[in-house]
Amino acid sequence: MTERAAGPRDADGDPDSRSVDAAAESTPTDAGRPVRERSGARVTRRQLLRTAGTAGIVGLAGCAGRQYRTPPDCSSVAAAAGGDGYEPLPADDGISMFRRGLRRYGYYPEETVPSAVRVDWSFPTNRIGHTAAKSTPRPTPDGETILVASDTGRIDAVAPTGERRWRIDTGASRSLGFHGTPAIVDGTAYIGGYDGDCYAIDIASGDVIWRTSAREFGGAIAIGSSPAYIDGTLYLLAEYSDPASGALWELDAATGNPTWSDDRLWGMPHPSPAIDCRAGRLVTGSNDGVVYCWEFPSLEFAWSFQAGGEGGPNGEAMADGRFHLGAQIKGTIPIYDGAAFVGSWDGRFYRLDIADGSEEWSFETGRVIMSNPAIDPDRGVVYVGSDDSFVYALDAGTGDELWSADVGGRVIGSITATAETILVGSYDTHLYALDRATGERRWRVENRGHVTSGAIPRGDRIYYAERGRFSNYDDDEAETVLEEPGQAYCLVPDE
Template sequence: MRFLRNIALLFLLATLAGCETISGFFEMGDDEDPQQPAELLDIEQQLNVRKLWSVGVGDGQGDGLYKLQPVIDGEIIYVAAAEGEVRAIERSSGNTIWRQKLKLGLSGGVGHYEDGLFLGGSDGLVMRLDADTGETLWTSEVSGEVLAAPQSNGRVVVVQTYDGRLYGFDYETGERMWRYDSNLPVLTIRGTSTPVLDGGVVYAGFATGRVLAFDALDGSVRWEARVAIPQGRSEIERIVDVDGTMAVVGTELYVASYQGRMAALDTRTGRKLWQRNVSSFYGVSQGFGNVYITEESGTVTAFLRNGQGIRWEQPALAWRGLTRPIPVSSYLAVADFEGHLHLLSQVDGEFLARVRPGKDGVRADMLADGTMLYVYTNGGKLIAYDIRPRS
């Protein structure tokens, strides 16, 4: 099984097409590689993208292809690094409020609810920290690596593991309340979806191409929806993981799968409201009446939320290993494997600005609030930008 998982990991790297080692491994020249990253063309800088501050946080994403995700709470940003460093940072200044160095490797986080922070370890641990001090309040065991941020509603902490399980833990004590086991395919993409807690319901996507809704307190299944159906003769062709971040808007849940579909589901029943054939493992976001997605190919697409089709497509960033698109003000931000930050119009997908936070690339979802955008690079730089039109 470990060997097959390693094959899946190589497959993901080859898909991202950003690593010279992979190209050299298959001995393909640039002209022969159908997934060669697109060259960046010059654009007209139509926005002022002002860097306000930058803070180094440990080793960032480390060497495990992690996507440790910062989180905002009011005037504080919480961020973690793979080597175990966790910080609370003042949004306005970038000053560190507190810093903790945990004695374990981190692979999933940061989740947040009121006075609690939640982190997952690479060796099968989940923990709650005090959001005011960083003190560890409890630690519990799970069966595998945690690759997404645990989520909570103040009564239960929900954790998804790479081996296809979903757990519910008591918010106060860390005692396990329930567990759900999915059937894990032979090959999977390295990653999991991030569970979504909406009131007393948990929505989670799995490597089977399915999305399930659970009762948050007892783990009972409320409904199940198939987003993608495995097709093809080889196990690689049959990978249909639901990875990345899902989005809830009212009674609609938006979700995307690899080698499958993007779908809008009714959160009450799981009924499909509409679907489109796509392949993505980055997750979805929404804004301006659109649902945004980065496809496997690197095309950024805006689908109309009402299911009436595509508003616009931007294919110029093909195979550049993009992040999930993040709306910021009236713009859309994506970052790539070389560390470039691209700002597009939410109206038509036109390029409006480009800056380079760092050469080590970006995998984690960016954070946005008003005109502010926060970028956490793979190498551990958390950077705050203020984005406004040029006068």
């Protein structure tokens, strides 16, 4: 794949701003890269739909192209995990990713949240009414640069004190921008956009190192998941239409070349893949209400689990390619203690055995669950938010409720667990800090729009972002108006 440098400056001539034109994308060819053939071992559901006259994407089924991939080496990661340790990556390996690591715990035990905070700086970032959770600001491993990806297709790199290092506007500006969070590895940020492209960006300069086009993902219309990185390899989910479906992709991080994919997912998947090298599993969910699990790193398919909901698809689509909703799985699924922890739109939160996908317990909130849960492995507690406006602390082993806290609005973003505090954004426009042991409110900060990104503590600072503020958004008879763009924020202690 050809490397593509960043394009010209933006219209106002800002020397820190670069633009990447989606229309300039060259047509991919098979020259110099392996040609992937469809596996004869399994006929995918999308193939069946096409033979029945249903339009579908150019899919790559199951084991296609596996002879051209080199499975990543998991031995160092498995050894560093230390059993069920919170961070399955060495602390000094130059890697930072969504939900803290491959197991997606969202756990920062070394960080202490101040007893009172104030806003140190903010700047406008999100302007699109799409209700998916917004991208979470991501500090580099050394904490010296924070990347803020926007639903406008823009990425800002700022110093901890708020000074802008650079800005890039990408081809994702023609769609719904970015909702995933960058994975940062040795000075390079990897992020997928709602244009269906995946970008590798040099953090020092803001230059685009490579860009994998939607066409190279088989005609993807969006990438909303945040990449997982291990041993030179990236894993992410792509979304498709006609029919609504998805695929898990493996990429070479150095070049962006796709090396493997599996298109068995139905519904347009939003979660980010979670990987447990010690257990040898990769899991994710999708809008069809199904949890999918592969052996890792072989990527042989292991099992699937169907959540409840009215008219769930039961793993199959109807004849015309549509499926009934009701149990969508939007949140990323953490892996802990030999189990996957899954929130569903059917109003239940599940613990599934990672070995075979069997249900070990479920907890009912009665309302949609789409937040990304946090895991505290030191205490064996999982924290999850719901559309019922509550955050729940559950015993990870039994599913028993330890406490619940009302946060005034829907919780659709990521929950963060720190040394003594739970950080959670709410649809009531506030960021909440809750006592980790009791759920009692320590403080809350009022913002402008719904707080739907994760909140990331780093030193004495907390970074997060919100959705824009709109009028008439839920009124089909009136024009939706952006009243105020959503902001990215930095909180500091209020002495």
